[in-house]
Amino acid sequence: MTIKPWKILKSRYLIRDKWLTLRADMCETDDGTIIDPFYVFEKSDWAHVVGFDDEGRVLIVRQYRHGSQTVCAEVPCGVIDKDDVSPLEAAKRELLEETGCVAERMECLGVFYANPARQTNRVHSFIAFGVKKVAEQNLDKTENIEFEFVDLQTLMSLIDTGEFAQSLHISSVLLALRKNGLLDKI
């Protein structure tokens, strides 16, 4: 491996508030090239939950996303807070808050980078089995989330037609289908 990390010669924060931490680094590559500024977003890790009910249907949510200015179909997800004991607990909390559902069993599918070029954070993808509704949603004032269980054919059709178009979530879904031995069905 001849690829070396860049050295950070200087670093300053341009924005550091509740919603965004934006850092500008002055970097030096292995061959001495200076890159200045290189912007990095320091972000908390995220958790995704790909949940199956006892009939093998997958739990999806729909919400407005202001970056794309579209309503996106996706899986329950959220930021892993400092108050969360673990990524698993964060995933359980998000599942319950966004859909009122709990799972009989959850397992981590892997930990991935959301965008390692500019973001520090990772995605912890979980598969959940035996998901069922036990409570009402508990949403933030700015959240409006609809949810439903869909069969595999419907899920793949949402992906193929672009209604379920979050690439990071598609990754979690396909890894969950692999884990659950369902890839030959799609």
Next chain:
Amino acid sequence: MTIKPWKILKSRYLIRDKWLTLRADMCETDDGTIIDPFYVFEKSDWAHVVGFDDEGRVLIVRQYRHGSQTVCAEVPCGVIDKDDVSPLEAAKRELLEETGCVAERMECLGVFYANPARQTNRVHSFIAFGVKKVAEQNLDKTENIEFEFVDLQTLMSLIDTGEFAQSLHISSVLLALRKNGLLDKI
């Protein structure tokens, strides 16, 4: 569908340079809640190329990513420039620049959002067949990219061990394996 887009009441640019366009919106949700600021990154679309050679091996690259401060295994990818005639042309250009390879045939697997919560841009995922090396790499001064063809087993092992950990790229890879009828092999 009861989910309504937010209204943008005001909008201002905080950073608008060669590398980053950061916008702060004052938004109003459907029930009148004000969200201010909501940060949005206006970004150009990206292209991914999941390329197969005639032996069914997949072309991967490795490069240093400064957000994660790690060397990442991934697929050839890049920004779709204003000068690119189309996403397909951008994908061909990136494939050639990063690896010196061309493809006999390329096909779009879909267009997805990279992070619709805060980013405007989309990922155009391509599958490429008959990929072969015809030239030397043509890299920017700050780029240092290694590439190799790996068999399917190796590719999945890189994903499972976390060496190939870019979630957006995993999505493109798995969709390409689906397109190529290889999901029963992983």
